[in-house]
Amino acid sequence: MNFSKIIAVTGKPGLFEILSQTKSGVIVQSLIDQKRMPINATHNVSLLENIAIYTFSEEVPLAQVFKNIADKEDGKEAISHKESADKLTSYFAEVLPDFDDERVYTSNIKKVIQWYNILAKANFDFSTLVQEETTSEE
Incomplete structure (x- = not known):
């Protein structure tokens, strides 16, 4: 995939x-x-691959956010996207510490976590995300 x-x-x-x-x-x-x-x-x-998350310094590609979650969860599913807003926000802050909380809404965080979990259930290999990024930059 x-x-x-x-x-x-x-x-x-x-x-x-x-x-x-x-x-x-x-x-x-x-x-x-x-x-x-x-x-x-x-x-x-x-x-x-065209979606990015706002941080205070730059826009981080969604692939990098997924890679960060996969590293934290060892490639397994993350917390449920149906958790409370506070729990989701604090979890997302662990994965992407400098995300812009004024421009990244809870609904965005829910969607990112939901998408990550769908990919994890489909046995997506998150280790390929960094390789794809480096080859596209050359």
Whole structure:
């Protein structure tokens, strides 16, 4: 599973892996239930590799945040995204100490943790995230 092919689709729960392209969109597979479906141009799609989290000094790529969580949790699932706002915020502060708490809302933290847990359940290899970043910078 390649991180650059993982997307979130507005209005659809979970994460999806892009399998192939068609004339009008892409064919994706859900990481939750493995069901395949077409996504066309009317859907609002976000590539996870294009998402970043605000910190006080820079924007940190979501891949780095996932890597930090994986290092903390040893590649296993993190806390539930349904925990209290205080618990989620303090957990996120451990993973990304200088995140901008005025621009990163609790709903953002919930989504990041939920996505991480979906990837962890799908046996995603988080150690590949750093390698992909270094090769794309060259």
